[in-house]
Amino acid sequence: MRIETSAGPAEVDIARPSRKPPAFLLVLTHGSGGGTDAKDLLVVRDSALELGGAVVLVTQPYRVAGRRAPGRADVQDAAWVEIIALLRKKFRGVPLIQGGRSNGARVACRTARTVEARGVVALSFPLHPPGKPEKSRREELLAPSPIGVVVINGARDPFGIPDPADAAEVHIIPGQAHSYRAGFEEIAATVTPWLERWSAP
Known part of the structure; x- marks a missing residue:
């Protein structure tokens, strides 16, 4: 379905899950030039569904429009808040968790307190542009503080690796870069217990 936002239409x-109501609502989005078919996003989706959560994969307006660069952060964040507001109406009273990979993880972190998310899943959080550690995005x-953030990054990510003190949990997958070619079982093993706190009957 499509959701109209101030930045144009988004696709969700x-x-x-089979259980009603769902244990929680997990909303995930893609990186700058990617899509919601990224395997790490799908692994997190499947893990959440197994726990009885509802999962929404969001293609942001700039990607629906065919652009690879997200543009201004304030415009991107405003559209995200609008998307979440509509989804909350569809899943009333259900705990919200949000996340994404790379740029999508940045959006999820920046807006977490505004949308009152219970937690954030940050896949391949781009701590800084490649080769420019002085331009840190640690802030x-x-x-989201004090909202819990779980970070999963590859050990060879040129965008940097967050420090363990920067999030509730930081997990590093050996041998992987910014886009994962392996380690998907480890991703599932990391997010499953983290999501289980919202999946109790």
Whole structure:
């Protein structure tokens, strides 16, 4: 389905569990030039569904429009808040968790307190542009505090690796870069117990 936002239409793919109501609502989004078909996002989706959560994969307006760069952060964040507001109406009274990979993780962190998320899943959080550690985005990663953030990054990520003190949990997958070619079982093993806190009957 499509959701109209101030930045243009977004597309959402909703997966519902068999249990009603769902244990929680997990909203995930993609990186700058990618899509919601990234395997790490799908692994997190499947883990959440197994725990009885509803999962929404969001294609943000700039990608629906065919652009690879997200543009201004304030415009991107405002559209995200609008998307979450509509989804909350569909899943009333259900705990919200949000997240994404790379740029999507940044959006999830920046908006977590505004939308009153219970937690954030940050896949391949881009701590800084490649080769420019002085341009740290650590403040974005810390923005959700005291909301819990679980970070999963590859050990060879050129965008940097967050420090363990920067999030509730930081997990590093050996041998992986910014886009994962392996380690998907480890991603599932990391997010499953982290999501289970919202999946109690």
